[in-house]
Amino acid sequence: MVRDLFTFAGFNENSQIVWFKIIYSKEPGSLSLITDFLEKKNAFIIFGHLDNITQKTGEYSVFTELNKDVDPEDFALKIKELEVVNEVEYGISEYGMVYSVDFPLNVIGVRGVMARALTIVDIIKTLNQSAPHAEGLLTISGLKGGTHAAKYFKSILDLNDSNFANVLAELFKGVGWGILEIECDPRTYEGRIIVKDSFIADVYGESDQPVCTFMSGYFAGYLTEYFGKNISVREVSCKATGKEFCEHIISPAPSGGTSQEYQLRGEMR
Known part of the structure; x- marks a missing residue:
């Protein structure tokens, strides 16, 4: 078809x-x-x-x-x-x-599938409930996805300081993941990302802790690949905890760090 x-x-x-x-x-x-x-x-x-x-x-x-x-x-x-x-x-x-296109679908350079948000959130919930270090696994998965996306965009257009944020925002809106408001200084690698209507937070339900770890990882992977410098992103506010929207803080990853947070959120090698 x-x-x-x-x-x-x-x-x-x-x-x-x-x-x-x-x-x-x-x-x-x-x-x-x-x-x-x-x-x-x-x-x-x-x-x-x-x-x-x-x-x-x-x-x-x-x-x-x-x-x-x-x-x-x-x-x-x-x-x-x-x-x-x-x-x-x-x-x-x-x-x-x-x-x-004919089957299979192609999304930003690779095969894509359409899935209910509930299906993806069920996978996230299963990891959170059953797997040790689930947050780290979700972050690493996000890192890889964000890295692949940035590499693809760099190969097809002039990704630069004037458009890297807009491209990421359009991607999230286009695939139904959420509406992004991005503030990121390309000189200091610091900023924040506001996510409105996050598909993870909207479907996850009430939670005592932020649940959009995968998105934090995705942002970190995308920005790390674009800047060529290890970037850390962490969610500090989540709609699933009762907040109005989700907020992710961007900062440079510690140089040469060995802590688990650094390895999971900033370093891909």
């Missing part, structure tokens, strides 16, 4: 990837009016997804490639002016590209 998959694979400097979620009235020819409009406005349709919301309305989610000089907000307003359109939302993917 062929699947349309939104994945990250670089970008064209002269264009932008913009998605639109269009709620329209299901009248004869209404969808054709929308697609004809996009074509006449030189919006290259990369792929679209249809969802029949009700008997009277439908949803058309479409990824388009627009010229860089096109204002997405103004373009969305023009779509909204179509008689058959009820609502329009839009978003910009600075570093995204869309592939139509």
